[in-house]
Amino acid sequence: MTEDIRALSAQYAADPSSLxxxxxxxALRRRRQLDAALKxxxxxxxxxxxxxxxxxLYARILTDKHDYANAFDEWxxxxxxxxxxxxxxxxxxxxxxxxxxxxxALYHLRLAAELDPxxxxxxxxxxxxxxxxxxxxxxxxxxxxxxxxxxxxxxVAAGDPFVGLEGAEERLLLVDQDGFRLGGGLLSGQGIDVxxxxxxxxxxxxxxxxxxxxxxxxxxxxxLTVEAAGVGICLLRPTHDTSLLxxxxxxLPAGQLSFFAExxxxxxxxxxxxVR
Amino acid sequence: xxGSYGAMLDSLTRLRGIRGAMVVSVEDGLVVADSLIxxxxxxxxxxxxATLTARVTELTGSSxxxxxxxxxxxxxxxxLLIAPAGSDLLLVAVAGRDVPLGLLRLExxxxxxxxx
Numbered sequence: 001m002t003e004d005i006r007a008l009s010a011q012y013a014a015d016p017s018s019l020x021x022x023x024x025x026x027a028l029r030r031r032r033q034l035d036a037a038l039k040x041x042x043x044x045x046x047x048x049x050x051x052x053x054x055x056x057l058y059a060r061i062l063t064d065k066h067d068y069a070n071a072f073d074e075w076x077x078x079x080x081x082x083x084x085x086x087x088x089x090x091x092x093x094x095x096x097x098x099x100x101x102x103x104x105a106l107y108h109l110r111l112a113a114e115l116d117p118x119x120x121x122x123x124x125x126x127x128x129x130x131x132x133x134x135x136x137x138x139x140x141x142x143x144x145x146x147x148x149x150x151x152x153x154x155x156v157a158a159g160d161p162f163v164g165l166e167g168a169e170e171r172l173l174l175v176d177q178d179g180f181r182l183g184g185g186l187l188s189g190q191g192i193d194v195x196x197x198x199x200x201x202x203x204x205x206x207x208x209x210x211x212x213x214x215x216x217x218x219x220x221x222x223x224l225t226v227e228a229a230g231v232g233i234c235l236l237r238p239t240h241d242t243s244l245l246x247x248x249x250x251x252l253p254a255g256q257l258s259f260f261a262e263x264x265x266x267x268x269x270x271x272x273x274x275v276r
Numbered sequence: 277x278x279g280s281y282g283a284m285l286d287s288l289t290r291l292r293g294i295r296g297a298m299v300v301s302v303e304d305g306l307v308v309a310d311s312l313i314x315x316x317x318x319x320x321x322x323x324x325x326a327t328l329t330a331r332v333t334e335l336t337g338s339s340x341x342x343x344x345x346x347x348x349x350x351x352x353x354x355x356l357l358i359a360p361a362g363s364d365l366l367l368v369a370v371a372g373r374d375v376p377l378g379l380l381r382l383e384x385x386x387x388x389x390x391x392x
Contacts, residue, residue, distance in 0.1 A: 194340060219352030
């Protein structure tokens with residue numbers, strides 16, 4: 001193992017921007033060299049702030065250091081970046097169980113077990129938390145209730161930014177940089193509320209658009225418009241830390257979508273100034 | 277195969293203000309064929325285009341809007357335009373400022389149809 005760490009350290013020293021930091025920090029963590037592992041993980045995170053594996057690694061180190069609150073936040077970040085992340089569901093499930101919240105623990109451990117059905121230890125943990133094997137016959141709940149409640153609380157407390165605008169609750173969605181819904185709502189073409197799943201992906205798409213604009217030297221990112229089946233979509237950033245998604249029926253002039261989006265962005269900016 | 281793509285891409289890059297065009301593999305984000313002005317690097321453009329399209333596809337899919345037909349990323353100094361061609365390929369173009377994007381969009385949609 002020492003040789004592994006030496007070899008990994010050499011690789012990391014030769015190319016600090018590579019992803020070898022993940023293996024090095026994990027090797028250090030397993031050797032219980034937690035401060036060294038933490039340092040490497042943080043260096044990696046500073047280079048790859050949107051890499052789920054980096055947040056997952058950091059969370060595991062924090063857990064080993066008994067810093068459970070920050071570990072929870074890190075795994076929460078992982079799930080916003082990658083909702084089906086096995087390690088994050090296991091980690092958060094463990095933290096909930098430890099905190100005496102079996103319902104939340106069960107939710108995440110069930111999802112983890114669905115993602116890795118061959119992990120006998122994980123299945124045993126689920127059965128232990130659930131109090132019996134019959135848990136496998138019950139369907140996995142749709143979404144963790146606490147996140148929805150938080151998002152609703154924010155919206156309810158501050159009102160909605162798009163009050164008075166057409167499509168305020170079905171065509172306009174404002175999220176923060178982590179994908180939490182701040183206002184508005186989004187309905188699919190079938191009339192289903194898709195605000196929550198779309199929110200996380202909206203934030204991730206925005207990050208990708210910013211990265212592409214920067215690396216391709218397109219200047220400051222203005223907006224991203226997308227034509228899809230029966231709908232026109234416009235993504236833009238009302239402020240540096242929020243993303244806005246607007247939709248309109250396909251077939252309407254592109255200028256009308258832009259106008260609608262800019263108007264909504266203006267409303268969002270005014271609302272954010274008011275509530276912050 | 278690259279030759280037939282080449283003629284198509286050349287016809288795009290002949291339009292005023294177009295810095296480059298390429299065909300990209302969706303699966304791995306690699307360049308299949310390109311026609312770029314000097315100094316423009318194909319591999320990063322291909323990778324970024326594929327990643328951005330994948331993100332948008334996730335977003336439109338999760339929102340119940342199906343697959344994207346055309347993407348337009350607008351910056352203060354230019355634009356990135358992407359027309360998915362079936363599930364395997366992307367037709368990508370980078371345009372400078374003040375380019376008539378309407379014509380370019382129509383051309384790209386037509387070509388993407390041919391690529392499918």
